[in-house]
Amino acid sequence: MADNKVELVCIACPVGCLMEVEQNGDEFIVTGNACKRGPEYAKAELTHPTRTLCTTVAIKNGFLNRVPVFTEDEIPKGLIFEAMDEINKIVVEAPVKVRQIVIENLLGTGINVVTTRSMSKKNS
Amino acid sequence: MYDVVIIGAGVAGTSIARELSRYKLKIAVIDKENDVANETTMANSAIIHAGYDAEPYKNKGKFNAKGNAMYTQLTEELDIPFKRVGSLVLAFSEADLATIELLYERGIENGVPDQKLLTKEEVLEMEPNVNDTIFGALYAPTAGIISSWEVAIACMENAMDNGAELFLNTTVEDIKKDGDVFTVKTDQQDFQTKYVVNAAGVFSDKINNMIAAPTFEIQARKGQYFIMDKDIGTLVNTVLFQCPSDVGKGILVAPTVHGNLLIGPDSVFVDDREDVSTTAPELAMIREAAALTTSKIDNRKVIRSFSGLRATSTTHDFVLGETPDVQGFFNVGGFESPGLSAAPAVAVYVADQIKERNGGFEPNPTFNPVRRPFIRFDELDTEEKAALVKENPLYGRVICRCETVTEGEIMDAIHRNVGATTVKSVKKRTRAGMGRCQGGFCEPRVIEILSRELGKSMNQVSYDSPKAYILTGRTKNVEE
């Protein structure tokens, strides 16, 4: 394989296409992808990799002790641990609704952290 | 000042405690473990042997059949799961036939009732899954299967109901005698007592040597087992022993009183008296050896393998009774198989010796031999279930789905005498977590109930000893 060719597993969806990506200056030639998200992912992964961060935040008086959250869009991969530090400080109060904003504009990324389920109060 | 301090809360110590609680005595049972029945009593074949194995002159021979007979009343009074399913010693050769005839004769001498030598056809009729290479068998209908740890739990609970005290997480460090008074020094407190009973299992020689002449030595003998899914629990109906021979005692295949299938044990001396690890070659050997009894065991049905240690004495027998050199110090050492079977008879024997030494004991006027029954939801019929849930709704919440154990049972196990405080102790008393998912689903719920009932945080609930902690702390760094 030439130096400017890499193999990448597309993680845009669970299918996980094995792609071959050839970089030609600013241009990326992608093969092996099953859909149009493949080339988008490949380009992003090779220039500025991003990930959706899924975790939980503490919730007071909730049906459970934690409520799941995620970043509404992908954030730079390098920011993941910093983002966890921010998210870990948060305590929300039950009840919460799904997609309720928990952190606005996480670390200046312009991306919000939102709940991914609704949760009622304990014993209600 | 105690009348009797019993060291060791296995089946020996607890049945002696229960026997002594018939009298007006101040009794302490001490154990280094976090629960009663936590070592040898927890991990053995859980069989009440008929009593034909040991020579009649040995304590093992004297007490086995006697103890066996006492289990009918004991299990009724204390509500302990027990089934007299009978046992077969299988002969697969002419030499084996000679051996079982010998065992038959010995059984008669030892007072084993109703034994019978069976022909090949009779064996196969009784046990159709036994390999048809069988020659014959020795049938002993009095042999039974039991929940061995529940014997000790029930004995201790009943002893406590009748006034005995239990000190767990207490390790004996030394024993001194000054005049007629013993001081049992532990890592927690000192106990002053008139009499000491040493029922310390694999450590019974060490305890003996703290005060008496070293007349015996314990060698820990490890045995490994498989517990199989209830799916194949009815593969055999009786306890199937292979014939003892020069090569070894053979591997048993038996139903358990809870409906699983038990396969094992091997026999290996180990130096470390806490080595209860399982090992691949031995487990493989057990699997192969069990196939000599029946080739129909589906080895994919294993739900757990475990190992236990037997306290084998260099004297090849139980070491029973008062030591010749220290008056008031009583041993129950080398209590390996058939210790469990002999325990009720040995308890009476030891209690009588102490009583005699004391010149008699006053009876305990409030002694009640009956333990409050432990309700096992799954064993009830539909009407009983419905009535129970109406009376106590917690019996309507199934926590362990594999064994159908309800929150009501777990609450009962926690709040009785010798109450459960750990995940393992709940498991021993209720079977929650003993099923095919091995606690995968119910462990979080059991921890939650223990945490609620004992007023602890969930991460303070341990599996067994506090060193066997489960959860390491909260996620997130927020105040909660």
Add this chain to the structure above:
Amino acid sequence: MQNYDLIVVGGGPAGLAAAIEAKKNDVDSILIIERDREVGGILQQCIHNGFGLHIFKEQLTGPEYAERFIEEAKSMNIDYVVDTMVLDVTPEKVVHVINPKTGYQTFQAKAVIMAMGCRERTRGAINIPGYRPSGVYSAGTAQRYTNMEGFMPGKKVFILGSGDIGLIMARRMVLEGAEVLGVAELMPFSGGLKRNIVQCLDDYNIPLLLSHTIIKIEGKDRLEKVIVAQVDENFRPIPGTEKEYEVDTLLLSVGLIPENELSKKAGIKLNPVTSGPFVNESMETSVEGIFACGNVVHVHDLVDFVTQESRRAGLNAAKYIKNEKATEGKIVEANTGFGITYVVPSKILVDNVEDELVMFMRVNNVYSNMRLEVKSGDTVIKSIKRRHLAPGEMEQVKLKPSDLAKAEGELVFSIVGEDA
């Protein structure tokens, strides 16, 4: 005894989707019975995203995926009870349940859908020798502690098995501050999705040791150490390859088993390969009027496929209740050929297939550039090119009534070389 047209055992994604579909097909009297404290099933602890790409065309987390179905069921006024255990289902479709509030109840149903899901294989099932300390968890149990209860199961972690839950938990533990030393996989390939290897292991530099297993567990109280060794082609540990990992936690992600204790009580015939019921084109089991769907039938890797299969069960249960199902006609058996471990369904009553029938199957090894072939006798009914096939990734083949018309007696699903 109370009567229902349809009782659904299990309120996870399979049960919810099946009930909703039945309701859409005019079954009014439906009861979903859930043993946990809320419906949604195992999805409630699967807080990672990637769910729903086929059905919703977006990447939802597990709880959000579940919530969409829960809300739909609620809006359709489908009855459900939680904290309720089904103790027994009889072949006559009498369902025995118990619950702290309403006590012991029995219900008579016209049709039952089994949707109990699956459980994790345990240490005992894979016979790892050594001590039995605390700190050994199935990955799903650890996931529940971490994501729902908010407690850490440990600090230094090793993972056995590269199933998806194990991979997902590797990342999860790292994000919550634990150290994950490695993942060992017995097979020479991972049973998990490739995207999970990339974003759960590679992203965090967690090594994946293929053809490795744990040969010993040490620690008398809490786990102290695992000994890992490489295995040969017969999965036997190779002496001299042992490596020690000092960890306080071992997560097991060594497979899932459909949970069919109730099915056995109902007299349903189980397939020893999947451990799930044999089902026909309608997801009906060997007991008439008892249907099954989701992980109780066979373990799926994508919940969207569970939903798809469960809708089929719901639709057909509705037809059964309304007496709209064909009960006689041409039957085709679905059998496995080279390279295929199992096929679901195993029996097709052709007249019940309206537009298309999705056949789910798994392959027994990793294959590249092969074809999935469906044959009946000498007739090739379908032959589909596949660049990559792996046991961890469920395959599907869609059969049209016109395909089935060509079939006689049986259909054999197999893998053939590309040029064959």
